[in-house]
Amino acid sequence: MTTPEKLTLGSLYFEEPLTLFDREEPFYNLLNDLQTKGWSIQDDFFSTRFTKVLRDEAHGLPVEEMQRAGVGRQQDHQVLLEARRDYIRWIDPESAIRHDFLNAMELLRVALNRHLFIGLFDYEAHFARYEKGAFYEKHIDAFKGESNRILSTVLYLNDDWQEGDGGELVIYDEHNPEIELGRFFPKNGRMAFFLSECFYHEVKVAKRTRHSIAGWFRVNNTTGQNLDPDQ
Numbered sequence: 001m002t003t004p005e006k007l008t009l010g011s012l013y014f015e016e017p018l019t020l021f022d023r024e025e026p027f028y029n030l031l032n033d034l035q036t037k038g039w040s041i042q043d044d045f046f047s048t049r050f051t052k053v054l055r056d057e058a059h060g061l062p063v064e065e066m067q068r069a070g071v072g073r074q075q076d077h078q079v080l081l082e083a084r085r086d087y088i089r090w091i092d093p094e095s096a097i098r099h100d101f102l103n104a105m106e107l108l109r110v111a112l113n114r115h116l117f118i119g120l121f122d123y124e125a126h127f128a129r130y131e132k133g134a135f136y137e138k139h140i141d142a143f144k145g146e147s148n149r150i151l152s153t154v155l156y157l158n159d160d161w162q163e164g165d166g167g168e169l170v171i172y173d174e175h176n177p178e179i180e181l182g183r184f185f186p187k188n189g190r191m192a193f194f195l196s197e198c199f200y201h202e203v204k205v206a207k208r209t210r211h212s213i214a215g216w217f218r219v220n221n222t223t224g225q226n227l228d229p230d231q
Contacts, residue, residue: 039194055157085134125215136203142196149196151217156186167206
């Protein structure tokens with residue numbers, strides 16, 4: 001499914017290449033989950049070392065480089081504090097670790113297309129920071145037929161997260177969004193995946209600062225009138 005030479009990056013900032021994954025078949029369980037139920041929770045998805053560097057990058061972002069998150073995109077974007085209260089910083093390849101993270105997700109995009117035949121075109125992501133008291137109410141990432149987001153991802157970057165710290169991700173049943181499928185603490189290295197059009201989810205109130213990278217694999221909706229991606 002994967003080959004070892006494709007699983008090392010990071011020569012830009014480490015004397016030795018940075019191994020992305022500790023497992024020989026890092027995508028096997030994820031692909032199986034997505035095929036059978038449409039969502040997956042993967043602990044220690046990336047290697048310990050790669051996760052640590054990503055964690056340091058997220059924790060080190062100055063607050064002045066982040067913006068209040070909102071609902072909607074571009075001209076429809078609104079800051080709605082009753083809906084969500086996190087801060088975000090869109091990820092571009094301006095630093096080596098961000099470049100390597102995007103490359104890692106590109107490896108995953110290729111694997112998803114090869115094994116699930118879902119035609120993913122690209123990936124976008126942002127750092128997310130929930131200060132104490134922040135939350136994101138129940139929502140869905142893409143409405144059927146109205147968005148090009150296909151698969152949502154969330155990588156958690158929090159050390160020593162304890163029960164009582166809040167900030168859990170709650171995923172709801174595809175067919176009955178009143179039924180919880182599970183609550184998952186945002187512990188370091190855990191990564192969540194779910195079909196963007198199918199699963200309502202929410203972030204419970206955080207009792208301490210909570211860091212993550214949220215992202216979306218997308219299809220290309222370019223038409224004769226509109227170019228996509230349209231950031």
